[in-house]
Amino acid sequence: ATNRTFTMIKPDAVQNGHIGNILAMITNGGFKIVSLKLTQLTVADAQAFYAVHAARPFYGELVEFMSRGPIVAAILEKDNAVEDFRTLIGATNPAEAAEGTIRKAYATSIGENAVHGSDSDENAAIEVFLHSISYTE
Numbered sequence: 001a002t003n004r005t006f007t008m009i010k011p012d013a014v015q016n017g018h019i020g021n022i023l024a025m026i027t028n029g030g031f032k033i034v035s036l037k038l039t040q041l042t043v044a045d046a047q048a049f050y051a052v053h054a055a056r057p058f059y060g061e062l063v064e065f066m067s068r069g070p071i072v073a074a075i076l077e078k079d080n081a082v083e084d085f086r087t088l089i090g091a092t093n094p095a096e097a098a099e100g101t102i103r104k105a106y107a108t109s110i111g112e113n114a115v116h117g118s119d120s121d122e123n124a125a126i127e128v129f130l131h132s133i134s135y136t137e
């Protein structure tokens, strides 16, 4: 069924000038962009978004990275959106990402890996909801 997922173009990819190319890969992949926002996460936003990783050794680095510059946050719609978007972005580690994936093309390292994609329908619903109520001044 048609459903939704949540993505962020991360600070590395924005800084490196890849917003346009990544959005093109997303739309060429059959995803409809139903919300789009250029914004920047505060440290508190990033801590909350990645709370599930709070015990990991890379958590501090991850929060620092995700809040260091602008991001593009978007809601995407497609049949089987969550799984198909994870296929399009590729493996977390760009060294393991398949040809034709966004991370193969634009990620620089396992930490600075260009894009986020929701990892389950349940998390997609949470992240879509957070997006819809966030970044208001």
Ligand code: CMP
Binding pocket: 053, 058, 061, 062, 092, 110, 111, 112, 113, 115, 116, 117
């Ligand atoms: P993502 O899968 O979108 O969400 C969790 C993020 O944590 C992941 O992308 C990476 O950006 C980051 N991450 C995962 N593993 C590592 C690692 N070993 N070192 C640094 N960052 C990591």
